[in-house]
Amino acid sequence: MTDQSYNFAYLDEQTKRMIRRAILKGVAVPGYQVPFASREMPMPYGWGTGGVQVTAACLVPEDVLKVIDQGADDTTNAVSIRKFFQRTAGVATTEATAEATVIQTRHRIPEQALTAGQILVYQVPIPEPLRFLEPRETETRKMHSLEEYGLMHVKLYEDIARHGSIATAYAYPVRVEGRYVMDPSPIPKFDNPKLSDSPALQLFGAGREQRIYALPPFTRVVSLDFDDHPFDPSKAPHDCDLCGAAESYLDEVITDDAGSRMFVCSDTDFCRSRREAGHVGRLGETAGGGA
Amino acid sequence: MYVAVKGGERAIDNAHAFLAEERRGDPAVAELSTAQIREQLRLSVNRVMAEGSLYDPDLAALAIKQARGDLIEAVFLLRAYRTTLPRFGASRPVETARMACTRRISATFKDAPGGQILGPTFDYTHRLLDFKLAAEGALPPAAPTAPVPTSDLPHITGFLNRDGLIQSETAYDDIPPDLTREPMELPASRALRLQALTRGDEGFILSLAYSTQRGYGRTHAFVGELRIGTVAVEMDIPELGFAVEIGEVELTECETVNQFAGSKTEPPQFTRGYGLTFGQTERKAIAMSLVDRALRWKELGEDDSGAPAQDEEFVLMHADNVQATGFLEHIKLPHYVDFQSELELIRKLRAEALTAIGAARQEAAE
Amino acid sequence: MTHDALTGGFSDAPTQSARAFRAILDALSRPGTIVTVTGATPPAPLSQAAGLVLLTLADGTTPVHLAGAADTPAVRDWITFHTGAPLVAAAQATFALGTWDALAPHDRFAIGTPEYPDRAATLIVELPSLSSRGPQLSGPGIRDRATLSLPETAAFKANHALFPLGFDCILTAGNRLAGLPRSTKVESA
Incomplete structure (x- = not known):
């Protein structure tokens, strides 16, 4: 039931208009971070206030909302955000990726390919890909305007010199349509290829840092690399122990005091639907059999 | 046998119930009223209003009570409320x-x-704990008054x-930024x-x-x-x-x-x-x-x-x-996914480095 | 102020503006897509779609420019009453509304700055009709190719050449609209 003491989707209309204008400019200039007057939300900065504001500005009553954190629908912060929108927008919710019209995510892109008409909203902590190389906003803004991305390549190259390969495993920087270097939020680099040419609209919201950016559908997104060190979207060399999936991103779980480990899909909906379809992993039979 | 962690929603509800109980403290002790906070913890109220950018002593007192005396949490409560208020206009500069x-x-x-x-x-008070304040009930003697200028x-x-x-x-007469x-x-x-x-x-x-x-x-x-x-x-x-x-x-x-x-x-x-x-x-x-x-x-x-x-x-x-x-506290949220990606990377880099070191040693031994 | 100025707005702003925004978002993020919208009844000569865009996106913080025949007392009153947007000259406009010819010369609108390309105008271009017959479009939001009945190609080519600067367009006709952001490459069909 919608809470009548707040406006539809919590935000007042003026705030939504401001956010909507920022989203449209973000769509018009893919990968460019549009400043917006992020509001103080009733949840802490760093816990998805940017994503929540973008979702709130996009939702219509007919939407079906899915919220995931680390790929899972039932992690505490995902539960909390889903509940917020159930209460303030009264929208239907789902755990099934295919049924959702809007998906708010933290740190993952769902395994199942997204479709036209879906919107994926990312929660972003630090939207500036150059931030850890140059902490000043006044400087990084200039670097983006001049397309001066040498510093980023130097950093990646130094990684190679020191470690033999690029030492960035998540929030791996990308170049959008050959123009802006963009932070894809802290998704594992395994997810990076899904950013490019997606039929879905991807929106990124950073509340504390007051930035919104976007990837329209079918936008070309390239992970930065070198000819002799091509981008490698690797993941743990295991199959899911519950559903047997070989190509999904895995959580590592420590199962006993001796340090035994198992690997399970981080995308809980993907894993569940595979198991329902009869797929069984190394330890899945026992789990499914209820022994 | 492994069962994926479920029940986030119930855990949250239970945590909130626990929090409410802790906020009240020992029920044998009288409950603190917001009026008491407003009048007797005035400097806390002032700080919360100043950093909350909202001048309302009653709401600030309520926020302090709700936040169990955590003033930054109280500032946050006041700010989140402030954002939802409609703007009717701006005052003239105060004189x-x-x-x-x-x-x-x-x-x-x-x-x-x-x-x-x-x-x-407080400037010239001697910072000696006043144990008389621990006993309740006594009103301080009235302070001498002076005519208002x-x-x-x-x-x-x-x-x-x-x-x-x-x-x-x-x-200047420009409208200041906000x-x-x-x-x-x-x-x-x-x-x-x-x-x-x-x-x-x-x-x-x-x-x-x-x-x-x-x-x-x-x-x-x-x-x-x-x-x-x-x-x-x-x-x-x-x-x-x-x-x-x-x-x-x-x-x-x-x-x-x-x-x-x-x-x-x-x-x-x-x-x-x-x-x-x-x-x-x-x-x-x-x-x-x-x-x-x-x-x-x-x-x-x-x-x-x-x-x-x-x-x-x-x-x-x-x-x-x-x-x-x-942002500081968000690092206690789940980060399994990014941590896992680092874990995989560091294992890979270590394996490569150990192989290289091993090869170098072998070469040196030969 | 005419009586008509008071009517033709949203009856339930939160949900109507949300649906209208999604339609506009859909149009701008998928250039070439034509969407149908409802919810606004602005005074003539404004189309329903153009009126809806203003109701959804304009307010006291977004100066609006009315070009040519769109600049009538009735339209001014309607915009002022429903959005509170100040009416301004072309160069100061966040939104500009008129027929393509009335909006000319098109290089008088804000195109953003190298550090803030978002500070660019959005043109609401009133067309007699809107169809998918016309110049070819490609770029973000478009799988391979799309086509759209644009009033010309040269000005859009020139605008795209400024990328990441440039204005963005929402094309309106009756109760239909389409989007043409600066990121779209336009070529004669």
Whole structure:
């Protein structure tokens, strides 16, 4: 039931208009971070206030909302955000990726390919890909305007010199349509290829840092690399122990005091639907059999 | 057998119930009323109003009660509420020269028209725990009263200004920016900086100010004047064609007199720093005026000594305790996915490095 | 102020503006897509779609420029009453509304700055009709190729050449609209 003491989707209309204008400019200039007057939300900065504001500005009553954190629908912060929108927008919710019209995510892109008409909203902590190389906003803004991305390549190259390969495993920087270097939020680099040419609209919201950016559908997104060190979207060399999936991103779980480990899909909906379809992993039979 | 963790929703509900119970504490002890907080923990209420950017002692008291006395959490509650309020308009600038002062001191002149008023200050109390306060019930003896000054109290810096000894500020009628409605843009105007400082974390502003006193961007500040009291808030009502008083607020205002600037063509003049905060919050107001002054180095033709308090972007981007707390504490949220990606990477890099070291050793042995 | 100025707005702003925004978002993020919208009844000569865009996106913080025949007392009153947007000259406009010819010369609108390309105008271009017959479009939001009945190609080519600067367009006709952001490459069919 919608809470009548707040406006539809919590935000007042003026705030939504401001956010909507920022989203449209973000769509018009893919990968460019549009400043917006992020509001103080009733949840802490760093816990998805940017994503929540973008979702709130996009939702219509007919939407079906899915919220995931680390790929899972039932992690505490995902539960909390889903509940917020159930209460303030009264929208239907789902755990099934295919049924959702809007998906708010933290740190993952769902395994199942997204479709036209879906919107994926990312929660972003630090939207500036150059931030850890140059902490000043006044400087990084200039670097983006001049397309001066040498510093980023130097950093990646130094990684190679020191470690033999690029030492960035998540929030791996990308170049959008050959123009802006963009932070894809802290998704594992395994997810990076899904950013490019997606039929879905991807929106990124950073509340504390007051930035919104976007990837329209079918936008070309390239992970930065070198000819002799091509981008490698690797993941743990295991199959899911519950559903047997070989190509999904895995959580590592420590199962006993001796340090035994198992690997399970981080995308809980993907894993569940595979198991329902009869797929069984190394330890899945026992789990499914209820022994 | 492994069962994936479920039941996040129930865990959250239970945690909230536990929190409510802890907030109340021992039910054998009488419940604290918000009126008690408002009246007896007034300096907490003032700080929450100042950093919450909302002047409402009752709501601030409620926020403090709800936050179990965690003042940053209370600031957050007040801010989140403030965001939802409709804007009816803006008041006229408040006239602090017409402040009904409960406290007014100057460190630069022994006496001045209007006199020095110590007011309700801790300044000369001996910091000895007063065990009598532990026993409840006794009312303090009434404090002696003085007649309320009938005329305006002129600003001390005004006397310096009259002789041209202090740089004068140019008045302007532009509508000041509002960082709660527009994204922060750097470099910032002084008005925007002052807004960020007045709602900034007291501890952060205090430490920055202290650092300037110890030499990191020193400005030789004297408290020209510190005044605390109530001022009328007036608003223009277009339908009426004149301004009406809509209420009054308690403010602390601090003006510092700082080291002079000057050149071959300009005779030396003192410079100013300014602090203005809600309520009796004098530590914050003084600290704010020092940081304001340090940030003015460019406009006053001083050198950038690289001090933190001179660094506008550093100060403005890190002064907000609600932002800082949120981002700091978010690292306790699940990060399995990014951690896992690092875990895989470090295993891979170690394996490669160990192979390389092994090969080198073998080569050396051969 | 005419009586008509008071009517033709949203009856339930939160949900109507949300649906309208999604339609506009869909159009701008998928150039070439034509969407049908409802919810606004602005005074002539404004189309329903153009009126809806203003109701959804304009307010006291977004100056609006009315070009040519769109600049009538009735339209001014309607915009002022429903959005509070100040009416301004072309160069100051966040939104500009008129027929393509009335909006000319098109280089008088804000195109953003290198550091803030978002500070660019959005043109609401009133067309007699809207169809998918016309110049070829490619770029972000478009799988391979799309086509759209644009009033010309040269000005859009020139605008795209400024990328990441440039204005963005929402094309309106009756109750239909389409989007043409600066990121779209336009070529004669």
